[in-house]
Amino acid sequence: MHARDDWPPVVDLIERVVGEDDLLPSVVATVRTMVQEIAALPSADIAGHTRALLAAATRALAARRGPTEAELSFVEELAVTRARQGVSIESVLAAVHVAERAIWSRARELAAGAGVAPERLLDARELYDDWAEAVRGRLITAHRATGADREPPSGGRDAALLRRLFAGGSAAALAAAEAGLPAAGGLWVLVARPEDAAAAPERAPRDPGAPALSALVDGLLVAVHARRPPARAARAVRAGAAAGVAGPGDPEGLAFVRRLAVAALAAAEAAGRSGVVHIAEVAALAAVVDRADLAAVLLDRHEAALTGLGANAGPVALAVRAWLEADRDVPAAAERLFVHPNTVRNRIQRFSAVTGIDPAGTFGAVDAWWLCRAWLARS
Structure with a gap:
């Protein structure tokens, strides 16, 4: 120097x-x-x-x-x-x-x-x-x-990319870019139970006209599509099973979209629906199913009614739920339960008497369905 x-x-x-x-x-x-x-x-x-x-x-x-x-x-x-x-x-x-x-x-x-x-x-x-x-x-x-440079296990690239997408923020934007997904809007999330999958995640049906990822993430089969999954995406699940779908959304907000898709799946299962169900089709039901805290309050409020029904609680709950899910069609509910229509009517009256809930009303029907579902889940 x-x-x-x-x-x-x-x-x-x-x-x-x-x-x-x-x-x-x-x-x-x-x-x-x-x-x-x-x-x-x-x-x-x-x-x-x-x-x-x-x-x-x-x-x-x-x-x-x-x-x-x-x-x-x-x-x-x-x-x-x-x-x-x-x-x-x-x-x-x-x-x-x-x-x-x-x-x-x-x-x-x-x-x-x-x-x-x-x-x-x-x-x-x-x-x-x-x-x-x-x-x-x-x-x-x-x-x-940090371990970020470790290679994912064989076949785990999609799973690793999906986890980064669901992390939100710039990590999601980078993962979307790496996967060839659009950076703004247009992303859809589909979820299903692994046991309901018609094929392994890596062979799940994809739209050839747009990029997609699919893998098992947190116990669910999850797929992210670059556009709304087509009708043939129903082949991703076995006959009679359901899949939930939500979207579209940006990469940074995909965690929220996935949560909606999971809610759609839970609501579809609760309603006995099959195939691919969009969250918008079951929005009210998803809101109910997602609130375990309020379900607990409802159960507590009607604990005495459940005790008073005793061994009849299960049949009464099944009748009320079947009747509501059949759009208050007594014969249809009776056919579903293999009982006489009068049996369905009597059980609905019994439910209303012990709970004070009127299942014929709009909001009473929601509370009645919710309570009966909770009773059956406890049995």
Whole structure:
């Protein structure tokens, strides 16, 4: 190194480059163009982390030192953040490299005009490379410590992508991009019981005109389609079984869409429906089925009625439920239960007498169906 008074112009040059108004937007745009996994991240996210790294590097060059523990702690946080977003360590390093190349390319352009000799700029680059090597090492170590780089088990790629989709935020956007799914709107979620699947998840029917993912996730067969599943998607479940579907939604909100699809499945099963059932077809029923807390309140309120019915509680609940599900058609309910129509009428009257609920009314019918379902679930 030359005398220390040769160094301030180098620091001024680097600070000038880093402080240029158009540098950061240019770096962000280049990173998003060249690194596919990074492209789905918000520009503000990329810009914020890039700005922090550049500031840390400038401080290190000014002091002619390596990275401090405080700077390396920030690097670790960046690595963990990217890992949770589903960004591979290779993509993280590629993004850093793009930013480095932009900085030093601009510095070489301005060096002569700033009075910085080529050898002095080379000294600065060597010092920076030492700093950057320590930073890269910490990035790799921290990223790998999250386990994000472990390969999913055989056949688990779709499952891994689905979990990232349901994580929400930028992780979901990145997963959608990797799967070739649209980044805005148009995503549909279909769920079914594994035992009801007509085929293994990897052979589940897909729409050849649009990308789709399907796998077992949290005990359910889950499929994400790039457009509403066609009618033939009913072949994804065995005859007589149900599947719930919801959508459309953006990747960032797909966890909510999945919850609606699960609610649709539960409601379809509660109503004895089969095939693919959209949440909009069973919205009111889904709202009821999803509230176990209110079902418990209803059970508690009518505990005395259940006790008073004794051994007749099951037959009475079955009759009321069958009658309501048959749209209050007594003969149809009787045929379903293999009893005389008068038996159905008598059991409905008995239910109304002991509970005080009028199942003939609109809201009384909801409470009656809900209570009878809860009684039968307890038996």
